[in-house]
Amino acid sequence: MAFRRTLAAATLALTTACATTSQVKPVPVATNEVPAPAPAAPEAAPEPSRDAQGEKDSVPRQLFAQAVAAFDAGDYEKAEKGFREVLEKAPQSLNAQFNLGVIAERQGRLADAQAAYEKVRFLDTAHVPTLLNLGRLYRVQEKYAEAIALYEAGLKAPGREHEASLLNNLTVAYRLAGQHDKAEISARRVLARHPEDAEAYKNLALVYYDQGKFRLAELVLANARKLSDKDPGIYNNLGMIYLKLDDRARALAQFQKAVSLDERFAPGYLNLGAMALAWRDYAGAERSFAKALELEPGSHEAWLYYAYALDGQKGRDPKKGLAAGEAFEKVLGLRAEQPEAICGAGWAYAVERAGWDKAVGFLQRCKDQGTTSAQDKQTIEAKLQGIEAMRKNAQAAPPPEDEQKQNPAAVGGSGSMLDKVSDEAAQQEGVPAEGAAPAEGAAPVEGTPPAEAAPTPEGGPAAEPPAEAPQAE
Secondary structure, three states: OHHHHHHHHOOOOOOOOOOOOOOOOOOOOOOOOOOOOOOOOOOOOOOOOOOHHHHHHHHHHHHHHHHHHHHOOOOOOHHHHHHHHHHHOOOOOHHHHHHHHHHHOOOOOHHHHHHHHHHHHHHHOOOOHHHHHHHHHHHOOOOOOOOOHHHHHHHHHOOOOOOOOHHHHHHHHHHHOOOOHHHHHHHHHHHHHHHOHHHHHHHHHHHHHHOOOOHHHHHHHHHHHHHHOOOOOHHHHHHHHHHHHOOHEEEEEEEHHHHHOOOOOOHHHHHHHHHHHHOOOHHHHHHHHHHHHOOOOOOOHHHHHHHHHHOOOOOOOOOHHHHHHHHHHHHHHHHHOHHHHHHHHHHHHHHHHOOOOHHHHHHHHHHOOOOOOOOHHHHHHHHHHHHHHHHHHHOOEEEEEEEHHOHHOOOOOOHHHHHHHHHHHHHHHOOHHHHHHOOOOOOOOOOOOOOOOOOOOOOOOOOOEOOOOOOOO
C-alpha cells in the first residue's frame, strides 16, 4: 500500500538544525539559532518640542507596550489588536507592522504573515528582521530563488554587505537550492570576518552533511560546539550525523541533549518522535510530535508525523484512527494535494464507521493520484467495496491486518526499544536517560537538515525555526 510505504519512510524523516535565521528569535524548525520569539519595542520617538507633543507620542508607545505584554502572555488576539491600534495612530511604525507578521506566523497564517512583512519592506527595504522572516517563509514554500534574491538584495544595502545574519541565511537558501558551492562560499564569507560565528560553522557543517561528508561535518560542528556549547542545534545536527553513521544510540543521546538544553526546540522533538516511530513506539512518538506541534503549529511535517503516530495506534483504539484522519487533513490545509496525507486520511478514517464517509472520499482521491500504483489501486478498490459491504451488513470494520499482528508492547510509552537505547546512550554520552520521546520535558534544537530527516524551514529535511517573536524597537 502506498500509505504503508510512506509510513516506513516517515520513520526515517528526522530533522536537523540549521544554523541561521534571524536575529529576531525564530522558533520553528529549520534554520534558526534563536529559541523563542520576543516582541519588538516601539520605534524611538523623536524628542518632543512641547509637552503636548510628548503626551501625543506617548499614546502609541503605551499601546505598543501593552501589546507586547499581551504577546508575552500568549494572548495573540489582544496583541494583534494592540499593534493595529498603534498603526492607526502611527502608520509608519515598522515594528508594529512587523509584529503583526510575527503573530500571524505564530498562528500558522503564513499568507497573512507574508503580507505583513511585505508592508514593512515597502516602508524600509533594508529592515533586516523582515528580510530574515520573509526569506524563511519563502524557504518554507520551497521558493529558494525568491529567498536568495531577497537576501542578496539586502546585502547590497549600504553597510549591509557583511551582515552575518543575512549571509548565514543566504547560505541556508543556497544549500536548500542544491547550490552547495555557493553555500560554502557564503558561509566562509561570514567566518572570514567573524571567525567565532557558531551559526556559520553550523551551516557549513550542513553543507558537508548534504554532500555525504559526515566526518568532516562532525569536525566542523566540534568547532561550533567550542563556541556555543549550549546551542541545542549543534547537538541535534550531531545526532543526524550519527544516524548517518548508523550509531543510533549516540544519535539519540544528542537529540536528548538538545531538548534538555532548550525545551522549545521543535526539531529535537521531531527527531525523537521519528526515532520512536522507527521502533513502533507510537504512543511515545505521539507525545513528541504533539510537543513539536505545540511549538510549531504551522509545520506540515510535524502534522504528518503526528498523524502517522496516531494511525499506528488505531488497531487498539479506533478513535486514534479518526484523530489521525483529522491530522492528515491538517496537513492538506497546509500542503494541498499532498499524496501521503490524502491516502493516509483515507486509511485512517476507514477504521471506524464514523469515518467511513470521509474514508471513501479520500480513498477515491488516493486511487486517482498519478503516483498510486496499479496494485495499490486494486487494494483501495477492495477496501471501498469492503466499506460498502459493511455498511449494508451494519458490521464494524476490522483493524488492518498489520496492526492486528502488531506487538502490543511496542505501543506505549514505557518499556519501549527507545527507552533501552536511551539508557545505553546515556551511559555512553553522560546524558540523563529520559526516554526517546519525552512527553513534555525534552526540547529540540533550531534548524533543519536533510538526508534521513524530514525537511523543515531552513535546512534540509527538517523544519526550520521561524522568527516568531516581535522585534524590539
